Structure formats: structure tokens, C-alpha cells
Amino acid sequence: MPRARILVVDDEKNILTSLSRALRVEDFEVDVAGSAALALEKLQKKTYDAAILDVMMPGMDGLELLKAIRAEGKHMPVLVMSGHGSIETAVEATRLGAHDFLEKPIGTERLLLSLERCLDFRRLEVENEELRKRTGALEELIGESEAMRRLRERIQLAASAKAAVLITGERGTGKELVARAIHRASARVDQPLEKLNCAAVPSELIESELFGHEAGAFTGATKQRLGKFERAHRGTLFLDEIGDMPLPMQAKLLRVLQEGEIERVGGSGVIPVDVRVVSATNRDLQEAIELGEFRADLYDRLNVLPIRVPPLRERREDIPTLAERFLELACIANDRPRKAFGKGALELLSAYDFPGNVRELKNLVERLVILSPGETITEADARALLPIARASVSAGVYRPGVPLRELMDEVEREIILRALDHHGGNVTQTATDLDLERSHLYKKMRALDIKR
Ligand SMILES: Nc1ncnc2c1ncn2[C@@H]1O[C@H](COP(=O)(O)OP(=O)(O)OP(=O)(O)O)[C@@H](O)[C@H]1O
Ligand SMILES: [Mg+2]
Incomplete structure (x- = not known):
């Protein structure tokens, strides 16, 4: 599958040849047209992801062609190129809806960079439009568990x-x-x-x-x-x-x-x-x-x-689906190119308890989008943000000369505090969670000097 389909329009044959060769090497599908009229014909028959237009052409020139393209309601990105790079032409091209203006002779690197950028831009635009159409559906409940x-x-x-x-x-x-x-x-x-x-x-x-x-x-x-x-x-x-x-x-x-x-x-x-x-x-x-x-x-x-x-931890199967959707939304909302989860990342998220449930997952994914450097959100990225205890509870508790009983109390106290916190201070839920009688939990709390 080619990356995108591009139309190149220029009256100079050698330019058409050199540009299309450079683009094909980069895996683009390229059509060429030697005049604005031919270009309009091609545009009738096929849809293009982007067009590159020369300004100076006999007959209809590149700017008029651009105007005609927009008049037909086509929104694909257009790059305009000219041998006589005057500011006025560049300004006029932008006003007519060109995404970039390139001066001849055209360096391949500059061309590719510009093309990638406006293709990305267009992709986001399309996604935003779709998103807006679905705003109703956006509120929909996700999850197939x-x-x-x-x-x-x-x-x-x-x-x-x-x-x-x-x-x-x-x-x-x-x-x-x-x-x-x-x-x-x-x-x-x-x-x-x-x-x-x-x-x-x-x-x-x-x-x-x-x-x-x-x-x-x-x-x-x-x-x-x-x-x-x-x-x-x-x-x-x-x-x-x-x-x-x-x-x-x-x-x-x-x-x-x-x-x-x-x-x-x-x-x-x-x-x-x-x-x-x-x-x-x-x-x-x-x-x-x-x-x-x-x-x-x-x-x-x-x-x-x-x-x-x-709660989310009772339907962990939904975590990947929710995470993927929140990722999609967060990338768009934060103007980031589309990112993806590496495999380990989703597994890690699925194992986490999410005391703040779906909202916590949503916020976490948004933070991952903003803070992770690459296009792939790795397991390490996710681990760095998860508030999971990084060491086992008992690590570091042992101190020479302190009786086991006291050390055990410390650990027990820590566990009960965390559990209470997890249940928003609700003693009944905490007791159920820890499989204790409520009265027993109360007694322990008093003994360990835990206040509600
Ligand atoms: N099944 C779901 N699918 C998609 N988004 C969800 C789902 N459940 C919750 N959310 C999202 O998670 C966030 C929290 O949801 P909501 O505000 O409805 O929770 P709540 O139970 O009312 O929370 P609170 O008790 O804190 O008021 C919202 O952004 C919501 O859109
Ligand atoms: Mg609410």
C-alpha cells in the first residue's frame, strides 16, 4: 500500500519526472499532469491526498487551479512551487488555501518534509471532523465485558x-x-x-x-x-x-x-x-x-x-478498549501525532487496580500522551506513571534490634491505611476487602492508632 496518492502539476516535463521519481522512492503513488486542464480532469476521476502545483504555467496558472480545486470543495493539502519566489505570490497562494510554498529548484528533503507535515495535518483535520460528528456517540459507554x-x-x-x-x-x-x-x-x-x-x-x-x-x-x-x-x-x-x-x-x-x-x-x-x-x-x-x-x-x-x-478492576477486559479510545482522544485533544501502546504497556495497565476507576485511567492515558517521548507508549513509560508500590511492602522494614511484633505492626498499619484510602475511608468496604469483621477492623484500627 502506497503511503498516499499525490498529484504533481507542472508544464516542465523534467520537473514532473524528477519530482515523481523522488516521491515514488519514498513509497508515494504519483500521478502527473502537464497543465491545469489535465490536472482538473485527473481530479475528477480520482481523489488525491495532496497536490503539488507549479505557479507559472501557460493557460490556467497554478493559483487559478488552486482556486478551482477549493471551489469544488476539495480540502486536500496543496503545495505551491514557483521559480520566481515572490512574496506576493506566496501570500496569495496561502490566502487561496495552499499549505506551503516551495521555491525552485526544489530540494527533495524540503519537499518531503513539507509533504509529510501537511499530510499529518490533514489526517488530524479529518479525525477531528469525524470526532465532532460523533460527539453524541462520544459520551457512549465503552466496554464489551x-x-x-x-x-x-x-x-x-x-x-x-x-x-x-x-x-x-x-x-x-x-x-x-x-x-x-x-x-x-x-x-x-x-x-x-x-x-x-x-x-x-x-x-x-x-x-x-x-x-x-x-x-x-x-x-x-x-x-x-x-x-x-x-x-x-x-x-x-x-x-x-x-x-x-x-x-x-x-x-x-x-x-x-x-x-x-x-x-x-x-x-x-x-x-x-x-x-x-x-x-x-x-x-x-x-x-x-x-x-x-x-x-x-x-x-x-x-x-x-x-x-x-x-469498578474497573471487576471488568479488567475493558481496560485495553478504554485505554485505546482515550489514547485516540488525548492525541487529538493535545495536538499530538497518533501514538500507540506497546504490548507490555497495556498489560501493565490491565493489571493495575485503578482506585479512581475509568476517570483515573483516562487521566493516566492523557498524561502518558503528553509525557512519553516516542510514538509508542512503552511499558516503562506506563510503569513510571503508575502509583503501584515499586518495592514490596516489607522491603526496608527490617531494622536490627527491633522486635518482629513491632515491625509487623508497622506493616499491618501501612496495609490498613492504604486499604482505607483505596475505599475512600469507608470502613465497611475496607473490612469486606480485607476479609475482616467490621468490628475486628475497628479494633485493629484502635490498636494501631489509626483514626478515621
Ligand atoms: N464506560 C465508559 N466508557 C467511556 N468513558 C467512560 C466510561 N465510564 C466512565 N467514563 C469516563 O470517565 C470519566 C468519569 O465518569 P463519570 O463522571 O460518569 O463518573 P462518576 O461515576 O460520576 O464519578 P464520580 O463519582 O467521581 O462523580 C468521564 O470522563 C467519563 O466520560
Ligand atoms: Mg459523577
Whole structure:
């Protein structure tokens, strides 16, 4: 397969011969035309990845030819060459959409460099166009593992119903993507999807965010404002980080969900709303209920259709697919030529636990794109960025004269701290992970002086 197909246009036969020879040596497929008219004929019949045009030609000249090419909506890169390199011609050529201007006599190296550069540029342009076309699809959930297949099934099922959905999963697993997918797959797709991040809004403002307010309802409320519920009418309301909703608001939300009507802050009278509620959290709500931080009755209301988004380490098969896609996106976003993973690199990534899940993988790949020097991301590149413990835990622990018991305590303490960190401080999950009774873990934490 030739690297690219190039059209060379010049009225001087020896130039056509020398240029096409130089290009063919470099594995390009080359067609030549001795005039602009012949060139236009060829352009009708074939598509070219790039064209090299002489300016001075009898009949139609190179700049007019360039104009004609662009007028036909052809976007391939064009290099313009001229024996009389005047600034004006170069400027005019660029204005007409030439990618580069070469002065005769043309050095092979300079020509190849310029050609490679604009072919690369065009490739990126094409990829960007495709990407833009797919922006919708961009948000799509990637992954063909059994766990992802089941997740898609759950999403379809949820989309076909109106009941409240509660999405749970560790941080960065894709809960928001799932919420959006449910909305998009539902009959409400043409109606609004509104989102409220309960952790990001100060607690005293949540009520007005959700239910809106009348002018003068409180200091600063100069105008009437619609809340998320009213805006999401007939659509979907996504309540993110629901575990962080303050208790008094939980009571109000529960009432709205029961009655199907809201009351604006400072308003008199109720407004019926038809809203599908999807909420998400990475907190263990059962634990929050035990701690008295979340209402059990609200939980039941929100959790009609539970969807659990599995952590990445439970579906490692998806890591290569995700990594490849993130690599593609990161190269384009950072203006880097397309890179590829060396084999060891993907294996290394697949073995890593990703406590930050898909988001961590995405960020890691982006860093690899920016920091790795070559076109191939090697295993060493990846290893350098992975926060995997580089030495075994026990290495370096031994110190002469210190009792084994004390050394063991150090190691145990280190392991428990790491595990807690891994689970975002969640003791229940940490205990399950380490296969300990929760009470036993608590006891150990106290003994090793680990504070929550
Ligand atoms: N299956 C997937 N396919 C493609 N991209 C994904 C997938 N899952 C997650 N992502 C990407 O990973 C990032 C994190 O996803 P998202 O924000 O949905 O996670 P989250 O579970 O809501 O995290 P948090 O709990 O921190 O809010 C986003 O950039 C998202 O596009
Ligand atoms: Mg989120």
C-alpha cells in the first residue's frame, strides 16, 4: 500500500519526472499532469491526498487551479512551487488555501518534509471532523465485558420505565454517563435533562435550586426563578451525589416525590410536576442510614430501580478498549501525532487496580500522551506513571534490634491505611476487602492508632 496518492502539476516535463521519481522512492503513488486542464480532469476521476502545483504555467496558472480545486470543495493539502519566489505570490497562494510554498529548484528533503507535515495535518483535520460528528456517540459507554453488557441491559430496562433509579458505584466508574444514557434511551429524550450536584450547592441554596423561588423570597432573590424540578418537567432530573443532601432537604424531597408537586420558596400554592428522578452516589447509603445521615424512607423512594456500576478492576477486559479510545482522544485533544501502546504497556495497565476507576485511567492515558517521548507508549513509560508500590511492602522494614511484633505492626498499619484510602475511608468496604469483621477492623484500627 502506497503511503498516499499525490498529484504533481507542472508544464516542465523534467520537473514532473524528477519530482515523481523522488516521491515514488519514498513509497508515494504519483500521478502527473502537464497543465491545469489535465490536472482538473485527473481530479475528477480520482481523489488525491495532496497536490503539488507549479505557479507559472501557460493557460490556467497554478493559483487559478488552486482556486478551482477549493471551489469544488476539495480540502486536500496543496503545495505551491514557483521559480520566481515572490512574496506576493506566496501570500496569495496561502490566502487561496495552499499549505506551503516551495521555491525552485526544489530540494527533495524540503519537499518531503513539507509533504509529510501537511499530510499529518490533514489526517488530524479529518479525525477531528469525524470526532465532532460523533460527539453524541462520544459520551457512549465503552466496554464489551460481561459486566458492561449487563449494565447496558439495566440501562435499557430503566429507560423503559418511569420509576426512580439509584445509581451506585465508586468514584469515576461512569455513573453520570449511565444517568445520561438512561435519559437518552428513554421516551423523555426530547425533554430536558436537568442535573443538580447536591455536594456542590451550599445547603441553604439547595431548596431554591430544586424548587425555585419567587421574587423577594429571601435576600438576594430579586427575580422569580424556576427550580430544577420545573425545568425538568416531563424530562429527567439527575440528582448527583445524593448521599450529600442535607437531612432537612431530604424530608422536603421525599414529600415532593410522594405528592408529585412542588412549592417554590416564598410561593403560595403547589405546582404539579412530571419528573423522572435518577440519582447517583458513591457513598454507602446503607451505612449513611445506620449513621442517621440518610433517611431510610427517602432511600426506598429513590432506590426503586438500583443500578450498580462495577469498578474497573471487576471488568479488567475493558481496560485495553478504554485505554485505546482515550489514547485516540488525548492525541487529538493535545495536538499530538497518533501514538500507540506497546504490548507490555497495556498489560501493565490491565493489571493495575485503578482506585479512581475509568476517570483515573483516562487521566493516566492523557498524561502518558503528553509525557512519553516516542510514538509508542512503552511499558516503562506506563510503569513510571503508575502509583503501584515499586518495592514490596516489607522491603526496608527490617531494622536490627527491633522486635518482629513491632515491625509487623508497622506493616499491618501501612496495609490498613492504604486499604482505607483505596475505599475512600469507608470502613465497611475496607473490612469486606480485607476479609475482616467490621468490628475486628475497628479494633485493629484502635490498636494501631489509626483514626478515621
Ligand atoms: N464506560 C465508559 N466508557 C467511556 N468513558 C467512560 C466510561 N465510564 C466512565 N467514563 C469516563 O470517565 C470519566 C468519569 O465518569 P463519570 O463522571 O460518569 O463518573 P462518576 O461515576 O460520576 O464519578 P464520580 O463519582 O467521581 O462523580 C468521564 O470522563 C467519563 O466520560
Ligand atoms: Mg459523577
